[in-house]
Amino acid sequence: MDLTITDVRLTPILVADPPLLNTQGVHQPYTPRLIIEVETADGVTGLGETYGDTKYLELARPFAGRLLGRSVADHNGLFTVMNGVDVDRERVVDQVDVGGLRGVQTADKLRLSVVSGFEVACLDALGKALGLPVHALLGGKVRDAVEYSAYLFYKWAEHPAGVAAERDDWGAALDPAGVVEQARKFTERYGFTSFKLKGGVFPPEEEIAAVRALAEAFPGHPLRLDPNGAWSVETSLTVAKELGDVLEYLEDPALGTDAMAEVAARAGVPLATNMCVTTFAEIPDAFTRGAVQVVLSDHHYWGGLRNTQRLAAICRTFGVGVSMHSNTHLGISLAAMTHVAATVPGLHHACDSHYPWQSEDVLTQRLTFDAGRVTVTDTPGLGVELDHDRLAFLHRRWLDDDGTLRDRDDAAAMRVAEPGWETPSVPRW
Ligand SMILES: O=C([O-])C(=O)C[C@H](O)[C@@H](O)C(=O)[O-]
Ligand SMILES: [Mg+2]
Incomplete structure (x- = not known):
C-alpha cells in the first residue's frame, strides 16, 4: 500500500x-x-x-x-x-x-x-x-448516531428583487409565529427535537417573544438563543432572567471573555460559545473565570477532527460541556462532524448544523437526518462519494462570478436591500 x-x-x-x-x-x-x-x-x-x-x-x-x-x-x-x-x-x-x-x-x-x-x-x-471508517481512525465510536438541532433563523421569503438566487420553500420568518412555523417544518422534515434561534437581529423583546412562542409550541424541548455577542451585559442578564426557565443555554449573549464572565456569574443560565473560545490559547482565561459552560467546537476552527477530540478532553477536565457549531457547510463536513462527534464521550447537547439550509451539495447522495440524528457509518473513510x-x-x-460573492460578506448582502446598512457596532442592544 x-x-x-x-x-x-x-x-x-x-x-x-x-x-x-x-x-x-x-x-x-x-x-x-x-x-x-x-x-x-x-x-x-x-x-x-x-x-x-x-x-x-x-x-x-x-x-x-x-x-x-x-x-x-x-x-x-x-x-x-x-x-x-x-x-x-x-x-x-x-x-x-x-x-x-x-x-x-x-x-x-x-x-x-x-x-x-x-x-x-x-x-x-x-x-x-x-x-x-474515519471514526475508527479516531479511536472508535462511542455512539451509533449523532443528534443535531434545528438551526432556526429569522429569514426573508426570498433574496432581494433583482438578485440572482435559487428559490427555497421555507418562507419568511420575521416574527414569533414565523419562527414557530419554521421550527415545525424542521421537525416534520428532519425530526429535530432541540431548537436554536439565531438572534441579534431584532430588539431583544421580540426575540424573547419568539423563544417564548417556541417554548409554548414545543413544551420541554431544549431551546437556545444566539445573538452572536450583540447584547450588553445588562441586556444579556435581562434576557437570561426572562427566558431562564426555558433555555438549555444562552449562546454568546455578549462579546468577549470579560463580558461573558460577568454574565455567567450573574445569569443563572449556562452560557455556550463559538466566539470567545475558538482556539486553545483562549481556553485558560475563559475556563478559569467560568465564562462559558459549553464550548461549541467546530473542526474547521480548531484545526481538524483530532484537535476537536483534544478540545473535548480539555472541556471534560474542566467540567465544561462540549457540542458543535456550524455554518454553511456541505455533506463532506457533516460527515466529518458526525465521525468525530461519534467518538466524543459525554456529548450532552445536540450539535448545530446548517446542512438543512444547504439545498445544494457535491455528493452523489445527501446525508439524511432520521429523528434528528445522522447515523454513524462504518463504510471506509468518511463514507461519502463526490x-x-x-x-x-x-x-x-x-x-x-465577478468576485462579488467569492468572499462572504453579510453586511454587503444586506446593503442590496438597505443601501445605508453598516455592520452594527457592538453591543447593538
Ligand atoms: O453559531 C454561530 O454563531 C454561527 O453559526 C455563526 C454563523 O455564521 C451564523 O450566524 C450565520 O451563518 O449566520
Ligand atoms: Mg453561535
Missing part, C-alpha cells in the same frame, strides 16, 4: 444560501466553499471541505503544493507544513473574521481553518486505503 500524496485538487465553489438574517446582515445568495481532493499513489482519493473565501484559498494553494510526496497518514506533519506558509499581514492586522463572528482574525485561525479541510481529506483517504458533475457545475458558478 502506497499512501504517498501524488495529487491535490482544490475546487472553489459557490453554493446556494437562503436569505438568513443575523446581526451582521443577511446571507448572500451564494456562499463560497472549498472542496479538497487528496490522491495517493495507489489512486485512492480523500475528500475534505472548508471555507472558500480568498484569504483561505491564498493559504490552501501553496499548502497543497507542499503536501506532494508526503503521506496521508502524517497528520501531525500537516501542522508543521502549514506553519511554513506565510499569511499576508493585511489579512490579520486589525481584521475581524468574516461577519465578525469569530473575533479578531489571527494567522493561526486562518491556518487552522485550512488545515482542517486537508486533515479530513487525509483521514478519508487513509480510511479508504485501510478499509476503516459527484464530479455537481462539483463542476458549482465551480462554474464560482468561475462566472
Whole structure:
C-alpha cells in the first residue's frame, strides 16, 4: 500500500444560501466553499471541505503544493507544513473574521481553518486505503448516531428583487409565529427535537417573544438563543432572567471573555460559545473565570477532527460541556462532524448544523437526518462519494462570478436591500 500524496485538487465553489438574517446582515445568495481532493499513489482519493473565501484559498494553494510526496497518514506533519506558509499581514492586522463572528482574525485561525479541510481529506483517504471508517481512525465510536438541532433563523421569503438566487420553500420568518412555523417544518422534515434561534437581529423583546412562542409550541424541548455577542451585559442578564426557565443555554449573549464572565456569574443560565473560545490559547482565561459552560467546537476552527477530540478532553477536565457549531457547510463536513462527534464521550447537547439550509451539495447522495440524528457509518473513510458533475457545475458558478460573492460578506448582502446598512457596532442592544 502506497499512501504517498501524488495529487491535490482544490475546487472553489459557490453554493446556494437562503436569505438568513443575523446581526451582521443577511446571507448572500451564494456562499463560497472549498472542496479538497487528496490522491495517493495507489489512486485512492480523500475528500475534505472548508471555507472558500480568498484569504483561505491564498493559504490552501501553496499548502497543497507542499503536501506532494508526503503521506496521508502524517497528520501531525500537516501542522508543521502549514506553519511554513506565510499569511499576508493585511489579512490579520486589525481584521475581524468574516461577519465578525469569530473575533479578531489571527494567522493561526486562518491556518487552522485550512488545515482542517486537508486533515479530513487525509483521514478519508487513509480510511479508504485501510478499509476503516474515519471514526475508527479516531479511536472508535462511542455512539451509533449523532443528534443535531434545528438551526432556526429569522429569514426573508426570498433574496432581494433583482438578485440572482435559487428559490427555497421555507418562507419568511420575521416574527414569533414565523419562527414557530419554521421550527415545525424542521421537525416534520428532519425530526429535530432541540431548537436554536439565531438572534441579534431584532430588539431583544421580540426575540424573547419568539423563544417564548417556541417554548409554548414545543413544551420541554431544549431551546437556545444566539445573538452572536450583540447584547450588553445588562441586556444579556435581562434576557437570561426572562427566558431562564426555558433555555438549555444562552449562546454568546455578549462579546468577549470579560463580558461573558460577568454574565455567567450573574445569569443563572449556562452560557455556550463559538466566539470567545475558538482556539486553545483562549481556553485558560475563559475556563478559569467560568465564562462559558459549553464550548461549541467546530473542526474547521480548531484545526481538524483530532484537535476537536483534544478540545473535548480539555472541556471534560474542566467540567465544561462540549457540542458543535456550524455554518454553511456541505455533506463532506457533516460527515466529518458526525465521525468525530461519534467518538466524543459525554456529548450532552445536540450539535448545530446548517446542512438543512444547504439545498445544494457535491455528493452523489445527501446525508439524511432520521429523528434528528445522522447515523454513524462504518463504510471506509468518511463514507461519502463526490459527484464530479455537481462539483463542476458549482465551480462554474464560482468561475462566472465577478468576485462579488467569492468572499462572504453579510453586511454587503444586506446593503442590496438597505443601501445605508453598516455592520452594527457592538453591543447593538
Ligand atoms: O453559531 C454561530 O454563531 C454561527 O453559526 C455563526 C454563523 O455564521 C451564523 O450566524 C450565520 O451563518 O449566520
Ligand atoms: Mg453561535
